[in-house]
Amino acid sequence: MSKRGKKTIITKILEDAPQRYLNIDPLNCSIKQFEQLIPDTVPQVVKEDIAHYFNYLRNNRSRESLNLWEKVSGCTDSPNSWKVEGYRPIFSFLYYDRITDGLFLALLLNRIEPISDEKIQTMTIEEFNRQCRLTIISFKPEIDEIDLKILKTLSNEPSLVIQELTEKIGHSYAAVYRHLQKLKAKMGLRILTRINWTKLGIQPLFLITKDKTNFDYFTDFRRYLDGQATFLWGKAYHLRYYFVTETARTELLKKYQEVSKKKKTFLELLKLTSAPMIGWTFDFFNQSEQRWEIDFIQTYRYLSSSKKQKVSVKELFHEDYPPKEAYSLTPLETKIIDDLVGKYNLTQKELAEHLGMHAQNLSTIKLKLLDDNIIYPRFEMRNFLPIGCVLWCSSSNQKIFETFIPLLQKLPFSNISPVRNYREPKKLQLLSFLFLDDILYRNLVVFLMKLLREKQIEDFQLGVNVESYFGMAKVANILPKS
Numbered sequence: 353m354s355k356r357g358k359k360t361i362i363t364k365i366l367e368d369a370p371q372r373y374l375n376i377d378p379l380n381c382s383i384k385q386f387e388q389l390i391p392d393t394v395p396q397v398v399k400e401d402i403a404h405y406f407n408y409l410r411n412n413r414s415r416e417s418l419n420l421w422e423k424v425s426g427c428t429d430s431p432n433s434w435k436v437e438g439y440r441p442i443f444s445f446l447y448y449d450r451i452t453d454g455l456f457l458a459l460l461l462n463r464i465e466p467i468s469d470e471k472i473q474t475m476t477i478e479e480f481n482r483q484c485r486l487t488i489i490s491f492k493p494e495i496d497e498i499d500l501k502i503l504k505t506l507s508n509e510p511s512l513v514i515q516e517l518t519e520k521i522g523h524s525y526a527a528v529y530r531h532l533q534k535l536k537a538k539m540g541l542r543i544l545t546r547i548n549w550t551k552l553g554i555q556p557l558f559l560i561t562k563d564k565t566n567f568d569y570f571t572d573f574r575r576y577l578d579g580q581a582t583f584l585w586g587k588a589y590h591l592r593y594y595f596v597t598e599t600a601r602t603e604l605l606k607k608y609q610e611v612s613k614k615k616k617t618f619l620e621l622l623k624l625t626s627a628p629m630i631g632w633t634f635d636f637f638n639q640s641e642q643r644w645e646i647d648f649i650q651t652y653r654y655l656s657s658s659k660k661q662k663v664s665v666k667e668l669f670h671e672d673y674p675p676k677e678a679y680s681l682t683p684l685e686t687k688i689i690d691d692l693v694g695k696y697n698l699t700q701k702e703l704a705e706h707l708g709m710h711a712q713n714l715s716t717i718k719l720k721l722l723d724d725n726i727i728y729p730r731f732e733m734r735n736f737l738p739i740g741c742v743l744w745c746s747s748s749n750q751k752i753f754e755t756f757i758p759l760l761q762k763l764p765f766s767n768i769s770p771v772r773n774y775r776e777p778k779k780l781q782l783l784s785f786l787f788l789d790d791i792l793y794r795n796l797v798v799f800l801m802k803l804l805r806e807k808q809i810e811d812f813q814l815g816v817n818v819e820s821y822f823g824m825a826k827v828a829n830i831l832p833k834s
Contacts, residue, residue: 378406381410383407384403386406387400407420407421408420495642498521498523498527498528499531499534500637506731507631507632507633510543510731517532540733541731541732542731542733542734544693544729545693545728546693546728546729546730547689547693548627548726548728549595550675551724552726552827552831553597553675553676553677553678554674554831555598555624556578556593556623556628557595557622558591558594558620558621558622558623558769558783559594559619559622560591561589561617561618561619562588562589562618563618564590566615567590567592569607569611572607576604576825576829577825578594578822578823578824579592579822579824580820581742581821582817583742583813583816583817584816589744601623605774608774612775621774622773623774624769624770625673626669626670626673628767628768629766629767630766631766632733632764633762636762643791644764646762646763648795648799649802651759651762652756652799655755655758655759661758662758663753665753665780679726681726685717685721686828687828689726690827692718692727733765736764737787739787739793740787740816740817741786741788741814741815741817742784742786742813742814743783743784743800743812743814744782744784744812745800745809746810746812747808747810748778750780753770753782756803760782760784763787763788763796765785765787767784767785767786769782769783793814796814800814
């Protein structure tokens with residue numbers, strides 16, 4: 353291809369990039385030089401990925417540059433790339449043939465800034481995306497009627513086997529099997545085993561800071577770490593998610609108070625006050641248009657007038673959480689749980705062999721753990737929606753959350769955690785993980801700004817998640833040794 357042809361891809365991308373990128377020579381700028389142009393608000397690991405992706409595009413997607421990019425990012429061009437050991441989640445389900453040109457440049461080369469309420473009301477989706485540095489994955493597998501039935505059914509009953517699913521939705525075994533395989537391959541549909549930590553007397557805690565080095569003070573609590581994320585809203589917010597025993601919680605709180613006093617820095621510690629509300633819903637998915645259609649304002653008004661739809665704020669933000677009486681696991685149950693969660697791709701027979709026990713005995717113990725609600729199956733889809741977000745909002749008005757939480761549950765995917773801030777315990781807060789598309793993202797920002805303007809909420813950050821690892825914790829590491 354001609355030199356002019358080689359320039360086409362990257363030149364097109366740089367047209368919408370911030371001004372500082374317009375003067376570079378795409379063909380002669382080194383990976384390191386390009387990396388240095390990226391703002392400091394972008395995490396270093398993401399900078400490296402973007403710079404190598406830039407190299408991949410400016411070399412017209414050559415195999416050599418792709419190999420280099422894959423080596424650095426830990427990603428492959430396979431739909432199962434998220435299984436690779438040490439993968440980087442930013443690429444894990446946005447592998448190269450499913451990215452619109454410039455996703456990372458448009459999203460990450462400039463900070464995502466909050467937009468004024470006046471300006472956003474008149475913006476088109478395209479203008480909003482440019483302003484927020486958002487672009488959307490071009491690859492969107494079409495959802496047909498059978499797919500939608502499968503997704504709706506499994507999101508409510510994830511433990512169903514194919515035969516039961518066939519009976520529920522009224523289609524042949526062959527058709528259901530074929531559609532399931534498509535959903536697994538193209539959308540990352542999985543049924544995972546999750547742990548009900550509160551049944552074990554474990555308290556989830558969140559640490560949020562703008563300075564990642566603050567986490568260095570908490571290395572003694574690494575065994576309790578279950579997840580971490582970075583989300584961008586004006587600046588980069590770094591989050592750590594811990595599962596702690598009562599003793600460890602006291603120690604972590606003491607360390608938090610010590611660090612906060614010493615550093616005088618932005619560092620927030622949030623404690624979960626009731627079980628997270630997690631789920632998928634397809635109620636607002638328009639199959640003919642192949643997109644979600646939620647009118648946030650109208651839906652909020654409807655929920656406000658409906659007593660049945662509201663949640664009890666008193667129950668969500670109570671202080672005696674988790675319950676004092678905890679389920680006591682046997683060593684074998686602990687090992688089984690950690691293997692069920694950590695090796696979800698193993699069959700029952702393979703897992704039994706790995707544990708050195710009979711499959712029937714494993715099945716009996718597993719059923720007991722399910723019946724006691726110590727573990728539970730959870731429906732997940734990794735590739736259906738392009739924008740993973742973290743919403744962090746607060747309000748002293750308890751009434752707002754009675755309706756706002758049910759509204760968030762109308763989104764395609766929501767993981768809503770009611771929390772209290774140790775610094776401001778009287779202020780109620782939500783920390784939510786959401787999956788959205790560009791239209792939902794824009795409309796949610798508009799709605800949140802309306803609530804902010806009306807002083808129903810006091811603050812919010814709706815950041816795009818650019819780095820996340822979850823499910824790292826092991827029961828055996830967290831629970832005290834008997």
